[in-house]
Amino acid sequence: MRSNRITLDYLVKTLRHSLTLLLTLLFVAACKPPTPDAADKAAVDKAAQATAVAPASENPAELAAVRAAVKANMPDLDPEQIRSTPMPGIYEIQIGMNFGYVTADGRYLIAGDLTDLKTRQELTEDRRRDARVALVEKIDREGFIEFAPENMPAKYTVTVFTDVDCGYCRMLHRQIKDYNALGIAVRYVFFPRSGANTPSFYQAEEVWCSADRKAALTRAKSGIDLNSDKSCPNPVMAHLQAAAELGLRGTPSIVLPDGELVPGYRPPADLLAVLQQKNAEQALPPAPTG
Template identity: 25%
Template sequence: MRQLFLCVVAVLCQSVFADVQSLKQRISLQYPKLALTDLMTTPIDHLYSARLDGQVVYLDESGEYLFTGAILRLKDQKNITQELLQNKASNLWATLPLQDAIPIVKGTGQHKIAVFSDPNCPYCQQLERELSRLNDVTIYIFMYPLRPQSEKLTKQVWCSPNSSYAWQKLMQQGINPVASLNCQNPIERNLALGQRLGFNGTPSIVFANGESNIGFLSADQIQSFWRQHGL
């Protein structure tokens, strides 16, 4: 009986995987510019969820129709969309390529935060002053040059002997880095990552529980978030 049960489960899993894969292939062929990620099944038959520009969207099994908005389960008023957002958020931090960020550690470094930042963004510069007020924190800076004039600066920072020092000098004192551009850097990957996450502005902040915020936050707001969520 146990072997029969395992066989049934295996067949069902293969069927679900095949359905998701076939839908993914169909969409990529018919709509190659539609940048969907995290395509998966939902509790509703023949309905799939995906992520598009940082938002949860839904597709039918034909791949011809795309829906946005909240889905509620009437029997218990459960917000299916909110649950999907929370599940995706919980996985976000674990999938961040931290090797492509500049780590800045203060004190014990126990609190963790990731910041997508553009050196020519005034609010990013303001955020840097607020980040300097935080204690016992590890800040991962993903340089994210949405402005064309920022690309050279970010590459020079990365190529500097001490990138965290070069970044803080640039953002807090306006001292430009002098390093050459002759090193491999993650800037293109960071741009692709931010766009995939729907970060269409800077600064964009990701907390260790996967929740994110586009826009400026003060040090007090960040610390309040940590206390509220036990981070």
């Protein structure tokens, strides 16, 4: 008899091999087109979104037992990737940017996102945002090429994973002075979508090895072949690996200060509106949880 049940083993393998699949996507990803204008979660309770929900149980002995039960089925899993959730008897598993939830006996796994329907808080996405922030912070601060406002302090700093050959990346860069004029600093990280050891990858290395990296990046994004040295120590491979860990599929990919991912090109005024809305939400007092 045909069964419509998805086995636990299948879901476990899906999570375990997710980063391998994302690395494969690096070679087939295309530029992300502009994101259509839309009301930015207008129907969602902004105050409720700001509410931090504590796990239902932080009993160390109970959590240790859950970790042991889960590792019996997933022996390669780091115990620290298994955490409590606000739901009694349900525990979170994290592998890269992928999340699932398991029962306390380690037998049943739910592949999907967890949302608090009362507060409208996207608990899993909150975890992803925190994970993105942590991963971006691991990138060496000397590994960015930053375009910042010259005559005033930056109000916002965003991290943009970029490909020198991507059309929408070039469109964004042509407006870099407009972003800066609005108080937005842009930290570029290389994401050659064609993968390692390809013309785009080598051109990113040439940009990095240039005496004036900002000028070289601007020339490269204008379609000028640099034909320069690429033999210096550079972070391009590390950037490519970071893009894979983040699960990025296209460029430009914009990581906001709180870890939210904005895929695709956003005009300067639109990106400013998103950042201002973020600030407004974070300024709201926490909503009651009772």
